[in-house]
Ligand SMILES: Cc1cc2nc3c(=O)[nH]c(=O)nc-3n(C[C@H](O)[C@H](O)[C@H](O)COP(=O)(O)OP(=O)(O)OC[C@H]3O[C@@H](n4cnc5c(N)ncnc54)[C@H](O)[C@@H]3O)c2cc1C
Ligand code: FES
């Protein structure tokens with residue numbers, strides 16, 4: 474692991490971090506919480522840029538439209554903060570609290586969880602369900618992209634050299650929106666077999682926007698677009714929600730391992746999506 | 760590569776391999792209270808406090824600990840002068856083989872630092888990353904609650920003296 478590593482950089486600002494990343498001499502990568510270093514396949518890395526001292530990357534704040542979460546924020550802070558409320562805040566907190574353990578949550582960061590994007594990563598689906606935007610910085614210049622762009626291309630390919638994920642901006646939804654998070658794992662600490670984040674935004678009793686984002690049962694985070702379409706524009710009756718859950722289960726490519734077969738996962742998944750949508754619908758009405 | 764860090768309140772400058780893990784560096788520096796269990800972030804035996812946050816030292820690169828403040832179980836107390844948590848672990852029977860204790864104690868200390876009046880649920884939540892294969896999970900909840908009570912009493916009595 475990291476056989477060629479010779480040095481660490483410890484920048485204090487985003488600009489400094491980007492300069493270190495683009496140093497041009499050493500093959501360099503970012504380390505945030507560092508929890509996936511043991512899994513890093515690339516043995517050619519010569520230097521690591523440790524962003525844990527960059528204070529301007531660690532915060533949870535809000536403006537009139539968005540919750541803003543710094544990429545370096547430990548997910549334990551998302552889980553524990555009283556600052557996140559409402560449909561978006563509750564979904565973020567529910568998922569963050571289900572990540573690994575207290576010890577892991579103190580390391581794992583909001584940005585690292587998105588950038589590494591393993592099948593068992595819990596936050597990417599939440600970001601997708603909430604239509605989050607991702608702010609990337611390359612020194613001073615910044616660009617803001619829909620989270621889907623990063624999911625589709627993978628952070629490592631999307632980001633240019635010397636560019637980092639700086640912030641995840643999460644739209645705040647008000648009355649009429651409900652969200653739900655669900656996860657299936659053998660133990661609280663084991664790798665997830667099914668991860669689901671849903672959002673229903675309703676207007677006059679009909680679904681305006683539906684989001685069903687899933688991971689772990691699939692090879693990476695995906696949205697069940699066909700199932701979402703089935704719900705949008707309609708009254709979310711129990712029958713329609715059941716039909717959407719079935720459509721979701723039929724539309725994904727299911728992963729398997731020694732923990733459980735595809736058949737088992739599919740059956741449980743359909744029930745979990747149905748319950749998550751029902752829960753989101755109930756909350757939307759409150 | 761050099762690593763400058765504070766361990767249990769003392770400055771250290773350690774010579775380390777760039778890809779060394781924090782657990783190995785700490786143990787080689789004499790802090791044998793940091794235990795190696797799973798080596799993959801699942802059991803919590805290796806937990807140390809890094810800048811006030813309990814984290815798994817087995818999956819943390821030592822290089823990322825430059826300039827930080829580390830607390831290991833040795834920094835809590837010793838047999839002559841145990842920390843109230845250590846005493847409570849002994850009194851409640853939360854220690855058998857003891858292998859999980861250093862990590863659990865660090866996680867418990869972090870909880871009491873941020874929440875001096877925890878409920879049983881708070882304790883379960885804070886120790887959710889620390890596996891124990893001997894005593895189970897009930898006694899140590901009692902232990903942390905007892906320690907919280909005991910600290911409250913000491914705080915009151917010291918305040919009274921002033
Ligand atoms: C035992 C165990 C259990 C776990 N359980 C869960 C779980 O239940 N749910 C879950 O979601 N996760 C879980 N994880 C965490 C997950 O596997 C990843 O390790 C974690 O999400 C990575 O986040 P990090 O902050 O540690 O990033 P790092 O490991 O530091 O980095 C991950 C990758 O992202 C890049 N990167 C990091 N930050 C940025 C940035 N700001 N900009 C650009 N690139 C960046 C790095 O270069 C690296 O390639 C678990 C991990 C362990 C060890
Ligand atoms: S040894 Fe570090 S978590 Fe098990």
Ligand code: FES
Pocket residue numbers: 853854855856857858859860890891892893894
């Ligand atoms: S006392 Fe033996 S593992 Fe906890």
